[in-house]
Amino acid sequence: MPSGSFRADPFGLWRDGCLHVFAEAFDYQTRLGHIDLLVYDRDLNLLECSAILSKPWHLSYPVVFEADGETWMLPEAYKSGTLTLYRAGASLSEWEPFCDIPLDGPAIDATPFFHDGKWWLFYSPSHSRIGRRGHLHVAWAGHPAGPWHLHPRNPVRVDLGSARPGGTPRHQDGMIILPVQDCRSTYGGAIRELSITRLDETSFIADDRTGVGAAGWMAPFTDGFHTLSTAGPVTLIDVKRMDATLAGKTRRLRGIVRTWRSR
Incomplete structure (x- = not known):
């Protein structure tokens, strides 16, 4: 990654024997993210990387999934004011908007999952900092x-x-994790x-498990553990390191100032 940028929110799927990983690529100078595609072979050697959206x-949190072929x-x-569903074209580097999804406001980190015959x-809602x-x-x-259809018990x-x-939900022991x-x-x-032990059109029951933080072997990226997703036998994560140096703080401040001036 270029200086002053990072990748986050990895989601992936396998196609033609290769792992396709979609991730947010954030630029501190513009304070904007776009979506990158990284393609790996079966031995997880990087074959190509390109900006696709x-x-x-x-843009961030590019959940990818398959449904109806x-x-x-x-x-x-959410800063666009809506949540947009994209459909892949002839390749996984080609995407076109298919439809907007109206909810109770623009959604944060929307995560789809097929369960009990329904999607x-x-x-998280975007109406307030605590909501987000x-x-x-x-x-x-x-x-x-x-x-x-909105769940009647929201939130x-x-x-x-x-x-x-x-990250990616899964079924396990009769529950949704x-x-x-x-x-x-x-x-x-x-x-x-x-x-999640109960989920239907009128009820929701869930308990949280033990948290997972950044482990010591991930050093120096131990300041946060942000995403946990799966793609077949591969687990994808992102962890972070906060740059506390003067250069790092200056870079973030310049990005904030540019964002403020552009408003």
Whole structure:
């Protein structure tokens, strides 16, 4: 990555014997993210890397999934004012907007999951700082394009430590396990697993499990554990290191000033 930038929010799928990883690429100078595609062979050697989706607003959390013979991506873009579902074209580097998904406002880290014959969408609302980090909302639909129905108990969970989605859900022991972000000490400080024991159109019951922080072997990237996703036999994570040097602080400040001046 170039100086003054980082990648985060990795999600992946396998195609033609290669692992395709989609990730946010953030630039501190513009304070905007776009979506990169990194392609690896079976031995996880990097074959290519390219920017595949860029907009005038920030993009992140590019969840990719397959449904009805199509490949879909649902990147976060709440500053655009909506949540847009994209469909892949002839290759996984070609994406076109398919439809907008109207919810109760632009969604943060929207995470789709097929369960009990329906598509479920876990997300955090963007209406407030506490909502973005500590509220979990749910919606359901018969197809990823909708129409989507809001869960009557939204927010189904209010907790800075275990509400904002942070990765790929899975079925395990009769439960849905949803990775969520622990934002109590800092944004993306750790990952916890939310065990959802009941989910239907009228009810939601869940308990959080032990959190997972950045381990010592990840040094110097031990200031946060932000995403936990899976692609077949491969687990994808992102961890972070805060640059406390004068150069690092200056770079972030310049980006903030540029953002303020452009408003």
